[in-house]
Amino acid sequence: MDRKAEWIWHNGDYEIRQLNACLTSRYEREVFVPPFWHTDDFCKNVKFIRRFTLSKPERLEIRANGKFNVIVNRIQAPENAYIREFQGFVDLRAGEYELIVSVYNEKEIPALYVNGETVRSDEQFLTTSNDFRYSAAGCDGLTDPESPPGPFRFRYEDVDFDILRKDKDSLLLDCRREMMGVVNLESCEGEGLVHIWYGESLAEATDKENCELTDELDFPVQTRPEVGKAFRYVHLHGEGVDLTNLKVLREFVPQARSAKFSCSDEKLEKIYAVALDTLALNTREFFLDGIKRDRWLWAGDAYQAFLMNYYSFFDLKTERRTITALAGKPPVVHFMNHIMEYSFYWIIGLYDFYMYAGDENYLRRMIPTARRIIEFARTRKTESGMIEGKEGDWVFVDWANIDNRGEVAAEQIIYLKALETMQKLCGISGDDPEEYREEYEALKKVLFDTLWDEERGVFYYSRYQGKLNPAIKKHPHIFALYFGILDDEKKKKVIQNVLLNDEAEKIVTPFMRFFELSALCLAGETDFVYHEILQYWGGMIDEGATSFWELYDKNERGDDKYAMYNRKYGKSLCHAWGASPLYLLGRYLIGLEPTKPAYEEYRLCPKLVRLSSYSATLPLRDGDIRIESAKDTLTVYAEKTDGELWLSDALFDTEGWDEARGGYKIFKLRGGVLRTVAARKKIKGED
Amino acid sequence: MDRKAEWIWHNGDYEIRQLNACLTSRYEREVFVPPFWHTDDFCKNVKFIRRFTLSKPERLEIRANGKFNVIVNRIQAPENAYIREFQGFVDLRAGEYELIVSVYNEKEIPALYVNGETVRSDEQFLTTSNDFRYSAAGCDGLTDPESPPGPFRFRYEDVDFDILRKDKDSLLLDCRREMMGVVNLESCEGEGLVHIWYGESLAEATDKENCELTDELDFPVQTRPEVGKAFRYVHLHGEGVDLTNLKVLREFVPQARSAKFSCSDEKLEKIYAVALDTLALNTREFFLDGIKRDRWLWAGDAYQAFLMNYYSFFDLKTERRTITALAGKPPVVHFMNHIMEYSFYWIIGLYDFYMYAGDENYLRRMIPTARRIIEFARTRKTESGMIEGKEGDWVFVDWANIDNRGEVAAEQIIYLKALETMQKLCGISGDDPEEYREEYEALKKVLFDTLWDEERGVFYYSRYQGKLNPAIKKHPHIFALYFGILDDEKKKKVIQNVLLNDEAEKIVTPFMRFFELSALCLAGETDFVYHEILQYWGGMIDEGATSFWELYDKNERGDDKYAMYNRKYGKSLCHAWGASPLYLLGRYLIGLEPTKPAYEEYRLCPKLVRLSSYSATLPLRDGDIRIESAKDTLTVYAEKTDGELWLSDALFDTEGWDEARGGYKIFKLRGGVLRTVAARKKIKGED
Structure with a gap:
């Protein structure tokens, strides 16, 4: 048995607990803003049940997150008696058993960790909130017995920044790009109140009265804010505190996989890179809408993020968490x-x-x-x-x-x-x-x-x-x-x-543009969409965006472009729905989609003909797919998945196809086999 | 306006929070035993709303139990803007307003306290868990702005005890009667582990291996157990700790009202007194089943406790809490x-x-x-x-x-x-x-x-x-x-x-005897029931009971009488359902019952003819009723309530009645007027 024991809980509880933490991390300056809809809660009183048969003696280590009791029944002679003076383990001889652990916890989710040679806590355990309904236990890969489930575990990393201004007591920093982060004063010296004003734009960070996010730290009692903030610029003032050794930590969730895209058009490359960053910044315990303002989980925003995610990070863990929490x-x-x-x-x-x-x-x-x-x-x-x-x-x-x-x-x-x-x-x-x-x-x-x-x-x-x-x-x-x-x-x-x-x-939100441009692609207007991407998202790049915005209107000038909801900096400059070029390119222009459940087979139907060349690596469920488009050829390599390449007669001249149907030439591709086919573009490139 | 502002919450939350605390206070020795059914939980995110009109300027003090924000809209020009840098109050000029306070709390129930000259927090506030349903706020009489709702507030009081045995490190106490209490070591000296074994009986307290309740205190870090225990006897052992100055505190809920009953039969008086004590001991945050073992709230047990309560303490606050928590x-x-x-x-x-x-x-x-x-x-x-x-x-x-x-x-x-x-x-x-x-x-x-x-x-x-x-x-x-x-x-x-x-x-549980003897009374067998009370409950008195038991079988001898559920001391010796003589006497033998909702009128139909005299004071909704039965007269005085006295022709000779119907002579009685009527018993007394 190679799978490690992990912390398990009543299915959905972990996600709901993280959702509640997420939904209550919103502040408008010092004002706390909880969600204005109903939120569910985790069960405080959970029973964990598992039947198993031991062919030889085994010791089970049992830990719980909360107050708990343990019953081990021999199936042939159940006694339903609590183990008295429980010492953290049970020694069992060979036989058939039912293990029942009741865990109660008011503050954190009740959770269980069981580790033996053959019996380990996993989804094979049943749980019930004592309503006499039973379901498979939930888990999220927490295998450290010393670390039961609690607050979501983000990764932190020092970032470089430029000092834009430094006076006796104050400091203005540029972290060079949009980020979710935490100011860390641990290495600072002195004593006093430190005020912090954050800005996604320089204008916001320097507008103490109107910026959206602020913090106040009573240094040295408090050395870092409790809740991470979205910013590129940080403005601090601390009388009596030497801020010289201040650090800025990026707060993030590392991604195991990531799509790659390079091409002969620099602006499109830039758009793709910024879209990837935008989605990554909003991919945290859940797919958030935007990291500055509500930093909440919205089902409609998440729907789009899922689709982008399939063409970028293929992060199913965050996706499952998101779906479950919303449920x-x-x-x-x-x-x-x-x-x-x-x-x-x-x-x-x-x-x-x-x-x-x-x-x-x-x-x-x-x-x-x-x-x-x-x-x-x-x-x-x-x-x-x-x-x-x-x-x-x-x-x-x-x-x-x-x-x-x-x-x-x-x-x-x-x-x-x-x-x-x-x-x-x-x-x-x-x-x-x-x-x-x-x-x-x-x-x-x-x-x-x-x-x-x-x-x-x-x-x-x-x-x-x-x-x-x-x-x-x-x-x-x-x-x-x-x-x-x-x-x-x-x-x-x-x-x-x-x-x-x-x-x-005109549609102005990237949210609605996602549907609009997708619809146009489905209607065959991929060329139109290609140009729209360059115009609309390219427009934000021209404005210096390091992440894509909640809303973009090229007619808005100066600081007006930061305003929304009647607030001077109400607009979020890093909104997940801004990252839709990931999907539009991946799904419609590069043209990849699953044709069987679980991506067991894919179809690649490229429409990106305005570029003289491009190279893309996209995630499939199992392994990646690499696509190289050169002048007159297209090369495809999927590590583990079979699929089909569909070349449109309207766009490509080709040869050697396996089948011709409905205006397409179809090539059958095998997983693990690199294939280069002729693909002579009929439409003039632009770059 | 004479009513004080009080802490308010989303209706039901306080009761559910107390219920969860109650249901998780059960321990079998060191084993924690949570309920094996589903428990609900309080809402963490609650919105409080109140519309009001001010005829002159007013300052509202606003406190919340949790993180919160405040919106005050002028009805004529709502802005729905959070008050920035809120300082604990709002100053309003005359006008029509809507106050909206959102409170979030994970650990305790979200609650609100608003105090102004005319606007004060009470049931006129609406609350919602943000599910777009609104109900009147809940409250429980907590008027101290410094003490938001939290754990239930019991009263504590030193009790006298006898020292039965005292060795170098150990002590055996008799608190003279059954109680719910807490051992307090604050005034003791030394350092070490103190073990405590509790007993409802002496046998239990001295049987370290089998007694039901134990505690272990790491003195002087811990000086008293977290959870009160049921006992009459306490057995302690603490090496290195001088227990001389130990105190025992009774933990209880004071009752504002209490029935009184005295009579010419000493045993019946004793039965009544012990029944009153039994119910009082089980009347806490809720009507519990029994204070030793599960100390849980059970709806069937509570149903009987309610009926007893109407004839003893008329404690509607505990009753409402109990009904609401069960809902x-x-x-x-x-x-x-x-x-x-x-x-x-x-x-x-x-x-x-x-x-x-x-x-x-x-x-x-x-x-x-x-x-x-x-x-x-x-x-x-x-x-x-x-x-x-x-x-x-x-x-x-x-x-x-x-x-x-x-x-x-x-x-x-x-x-x-x-x-x-x-x-x-x-x-x-x-x-x-x-x-x-x-x-x-x-x-x-x-x-x-x-x-x-x-x-x-x-x-x-x-x-x-x-x-x-x-x-x-x-x-x-x-x-x-x-x-x-x-x-x-x-x-x-x-x-x-x-x-x-x-x-x-035979029926052996007092639970079922409640129904059995009530049914017999309703069938006219009050004389039979009178003797049964003396036999059955009198039997427990003869066993030395200071409170009535979960189950009584006069054939059980010696320590066997303490056993139940296959446990040597499994039987609870203080069970609410044991107190049913309160109801049987009050409702059927003294014969009092409401004939209009809210006790607006009562009927008194006495059947207690075996006693040569008795005197009873019973609670009505408004004020008490006093009943004196002497040799040939019956005297009735209800402070505020009108009613009727029904004398059975089979039991009494009388005169001067207002009406005769169905074998009864009926007297119309007026609230605040003392009335003595002839009531010559036709049946021979026994005492």
């Missing part, structure tokens, strides 16, 4: 983050997880939550059968000035995708998909009957109190394309009338 | 304490609370829990429509050797009473009672069709796997009489064939 515990009292469609994104993301990561056991644990969400969503139905926001629901759609009251078209479309996904998830859980299929068909019909304007070839935005809102907004059309609910004829109309219509109001 | 939070995952009928007792007790205490607002908060319990109970229905225990259910009935699998008659009867109660509760909450009425009628029919043996005139005990269990046990018959589901003919049969049948197996 919380029954009953469903409101939508995730109290945003209606965010719960739907969570469901939709489950199936992506299946395709990229597999792990059916894990999915089977999550699917009951998906079913409960749909049940809850049904309480939001109007007479027509469509859904609308009720008290406590935030219908978000996009961070834009939109009236989302009533039956919103975009909301129905996202819900439709969730219903479609439920049918597929039933295939994994063995549930009957019929109820979801029926609901899907009925809702689709009422959507098109009611909110589709056949004459104009567009969606009404919404219907409120019986009145149709005729505004043509990109949002419903983007979702309709992205989630594939349009027939070819409607697709054409929507692309022409809305998506490529210069008169339609 | 817990949705969803219902199992029955209360995982015992099926215990949830039904809780429902039945709600209506008693209405009759004795009133408080419709409180009841309206509890009724949704009652509805959820019935919904849950319906998941336990068999094909016949009766209920049976499923996985995780404990069908208790009584602490006796009974097979409770399948459809148990007693269980149906208690459920019937719960369904009947639901109909009455609907009258308070304004819900439609129809579903409960229908279910009641259907269940009653199937019960009598299936489990009533018309030929023998008895109930079958149960039906399991289609097979009737013909054993004639007293239990179903007792419940059928007590809960009034029998017609007169069946009643007679049941009393004759079972209850007064010497060959039927």
